[in-house]
Amino acid sequence: MGSESKKLVDAKYVMATLGVSRATAYRIIRELNRELRRNGIRTIDGRVDRDYLLTTYFAPRNMSGKEDVDDGR
Secondary structure (H helix, E strand, O other): OOHHHOOEEOHHHHHHHHOOOHHHHHHHHHHHHHHHHHOOOOOOOOOEEHHHHHHHHOOOOOOOOOOOOOOOO
16 A cells, blocks of 8 residues: 555655654644644554645745735735
């Protein structure tokens, strides 16, 4: 089963995706799981929901591919 089909990912995936150290990957997993638990979602230590990780660290941009900028108009 490839990581693309996994719902929960581990520190190796976080390391590769975000380019961080193992210690940082585990810290990120703990922080994201804490947020999920606050919202009533059950978590597994050492794993994190892949979609939540990607949404949190790679916020979607608008359709033009550019970030919204307030030009004061």
